[in-house]
């Protein structure tokens with residue numbers, strides 16, 4: 001995968017709070033619009049950001065220690081939107097979670113646990129790495 | 144001065160282009176609004192960002208090499224807005240420039256050269272350092 | 287997000303519009319439960335819903351479970367675009383009865 | 396930014412509104428020069444201008460120099476808030492004649 005430290009990445013770093021979620025979303029949407037991304041893809045991008053960022057906001061920094069999120073974004077080639085999400089919270093690999101059993105009847109379904117599943121299904125590629133005490137999640141959309 | 148690498152800084156990094164200027168401005172305005180900054184101060188912040196960022200966009204990366212700008216922002220205490228602007232363009236200390244002679248009559252006035260002067264007069268504190276091949280400009284507003 | 291309801295002979299119709307996301311899901315859930323009261327047959331019309339995230343699904347499932355445990359049934363109609371996709375991916379399209387139009391939903395209710 | 400003009404006996408009034416920044420300054424400059432044509436006495440009313448940056452000052456000075464070199468004069472009125480402050484800091488308050496109101500400016504024109 002392309003390295004986000006190369007100059008063509010745009011970055012936004014804000015504290016991991018709910019009120020910053022729409023600012024992160026708007027940031028990526030703005031970038032994505034440069035390559036005339038369709039409204040349907042933009043909605044998927046928005047959804048994937050809501051799920052992944054909210055998870056970091058809710059679970060990554062449990063000890064009331066206010067952490068931050070770094071979100072990188074680039075347009076590596078025609079029709080590709082590349083998003084990198086970095087946090088220094090507790091180690092968590094979302095791709096290691098088994099998919100929920102979406103075939104169960106209602107009474108057996110737990111409320112919740114669908115966020116990561118939606119991310120994996122909506123994005124075209126998702127990769128995780130733990131590096132320098134940080135969670136690095138790379139998400140690629142074909143636009 | 145407080146160190147921007149401490150977690151309470153918010154950061155935005157975008158390529159140094161004119162079209163990104165309003166995105167940088169909006170980013171800081173958003174942060175500043177959290178501490179109920181008055182409309183007058185917000186205008187000064189906007190002006191100072193236009194002048195400093197546009198200078199980087201126009202002059203810092205002369206060889207057509209597309210550089211980027213990192214803008215950090217924090218609210219270190221009541222009534223203080225702290226902005227850090229970082230670029231890796233040619234070394235330039237805006238504070239080393241003599242103030243323009245604003246007492247000259249019109250025919251002797253050069254067109255231009257007022258941007259840095261406005262920055263120094265509008266902000267409450269401005270400091271410059273060159274470090275690791277980067278220009279680091281710190282600007283503080285009392286809100 | 288906005289919610290309104292309409293009492294028909296066969297069912298209570300709940301009409302939702304806007305976004306069902308982390309900021310609105312709680313409100314959706316409590317407003318729905320208020321509107322439902324003791325009604326048994328509920329049709330939720332999602333025609334004007336343009337966005338639903340897992341927070342929205344969470345609230346929908348909570349409402350569904352509540353209605354079911356009271357012996358009623360909750361059915362959906364008019365799923366559009368990403369709302370339909372999210373229902374499919376999450377299996378909600380199979381745990382709930384889904385209809386193309388409000389008329390079809392009312393007939394089945 | 397918007398510009399309009401009004402021909403009076405004593406002067407041409409140019410009424411500007413909005414922002415005079417890096418995105419609008421060029422347009423301000425060329426539109427002003429068009430409106431001015433061969434007029435000598437120009438009053439620029441800045442009542443509705445809420446923001447001016449060095450790019451705006453640059454265009455203002457260019458227009459001022461052009462008018463002066465044609466033997467005319469450019470005066471300003473109704474500077475508000477940060478526009479007044481920017482004019483003062485940059486010395487424009489002393490290189491141009493500035494009046495509180497349009498009436499005063501017209502009288503002096």
Ligand SMILES: Nc1ncnc2c1ncn2[C@@H]1O[C@H](COP(=O)(O)OP(=O)(O)O)[C@@H](O)[C@H]1O
Nearest residue numbers: 055056059060090092112113114115116117340
């Ligand atoms: N960044 C994270 N750090 C630690 N745990 C996480 C993180 N993200 C998700 N989790 C865990 O994974 C679970 C499943 O997440 P998700 O699929 O988004 O559903 P939900 O958030 O609705 O439970 C969460 O309940 C949480 O326990």
Ligand SMILES: Nc1ncnc2c1ncn2[C@@H]1O[C@H](COP(=O)(O)OP(=O)(O)O)[C@@H](O)[C@H]1O
Nearest residue numbers: 198199202203233235255256257258259260449
């Ligand atoms: N970041 C920068 N790098 C190199 N040179 C700069 C930079 N910023 C400003 N300068 C130089 O300083 C001059 C004065 O800048 P300024 O006061 O903003 O006025 P203006 O941009 O209108 O000339 C510029 O013309 C330019 O030569």
